[in-house]
Amino acid sequence: MLAIGEGATPVFRSISYYIRHTLRSLNRNRWMGAASIATTAIAFFILGIFIMGVLNIQAISKKIESNLEMVVWIEADTERSEVENIKTYVENLGNVTQVKLVPKEEGIKEINKNYFNSETDLLKTLNGDNPLPDYLVVKVAGPEFVKDVATKINALSNVDKVDYGQEYLDKLMALMYWMRLIGAGVIILFLLAVIFLIGNTIRLTVYARNKEIQIMRFVGASNWFIRWPFLLEGLVLGLVGSLIAASVLYISYIVLIDNVAKYVSFLPLIKDTLIVRNISLLIVAIGTVLGGIVSFLSLGRYLRL
């Protein structure tokens, strides 16, 4: 038998061959490749947005769940003495640790301070007619008591409504449900497009290199030697596309958080860049593996060895 491939560094020799041929066919199919990369980038960017969205909503829900406070809105035209009665009643409920009355005079001052400049006198503008209700801030001993206390207070006359975390939580859960559903649908559509486009790029490469493949087979190249450049091409398409997605996600999330977080400081948004970085890395890994798998599968269909 002939001594084939013996010598200094057959592995390196092959790697350099694979890289050269991968680059060559990427260059040859550059429009198809660009379309694959762009679709991969969009798909994984959307995936990243949804992951970050879901993580943030989870963080917010957790915060709300651990919130022991509720706000009791008193009907607007209730006498102050009646409000004091409600306050006393609430203070005497079991598991209530603190009750604070925020009268409407204070409320309007807060709004004036927070949303208008110091020269504006909101009360004057409204002709001294304060439309705000009084409200109570009620704290309970543990999150498990929130619902029970809220129900009891809500049953009182003159109480307009009780706001507590559970309501937001329900809304957030509904939002999360729809986000997940829509997100999954959009991502599946894009992933199908990715699979189609990368698969098609590999198919075109197989056709374009048909003669070359034939010659390689007839001179006795091993099957894996023939396959590798195609697999690498798929890997590179997946890698570049998801790398773009991950970089854009990483940068835009950090910029967004930097600019938005201070306006919504009450929301516990994820500011940890480590989490964003890990998600970005995960996206790159998934994208690369997907590219490899897709090209392997389309080789099975189009490359007859």
Added chain:
Amino acid sequence: MIQFCNVSKVYDGGTQNGNKSFVKALDGINLKIEKGEMVFLVGASGAGKSTLQKLLFKEESPTTGQILVGGRNIVRLKKREIPVLRRRMGIVFQDFKLLEDMTVAENVAFAMEVLKFSRKEIKNTVPKVLEQVGIAYRANHFPRQLSGGEKQRAAIGRAIINNPPILLADEPTGNLDPDTSWEIMKLLEEINLRGTTMLIATHDRDIVDSMHKRVVTLSRGKIVSDRRGGYSRV
């Protein structure tokens, strides 16, 4: 070196008038080719010449029968063993199968590269082989700049680059004029004289007649004559 034992090859011809039709490409072939022989395989188009060669390099598998190459039965060869078989054979085609975007030297080097020869080995071997097949002066030309004969020389150079013990040629002169065909046959004979076993499929009667080699004639998938000398007139 090469032995066919009762080999038949039946192709599925599709369905006609509701009946499945079969095409019998080879029918009970028994053929033995010794090491160092140069054998012409002749016959009309569709007689089974190409099929017989395809069975040898395992592009097709026989429906029945056994085929030995170098003492080894290749009928039940595993997929990954096929490349090893092909490294022991040079294959030459009527349409040359040169890569258009590579020069002559690169085309020959490409075959060595996919067989994982080192750069040094490639650099040393390619000029020698180009010299041997008489195409060295065209080393840096592209196939489109060559005549048919020159292309076939380059293709032969590629086929013998790793000194295979066997060379198969399917109508190597089919696209060439008579003078060029003769030169190519003489080149093949030279290679044969260095010890390469050779099986050449052709229907070029004049050449076969004047080479005085062993001639195997196929007709409708059967060997109808096997003798030394000229083209059998059956």
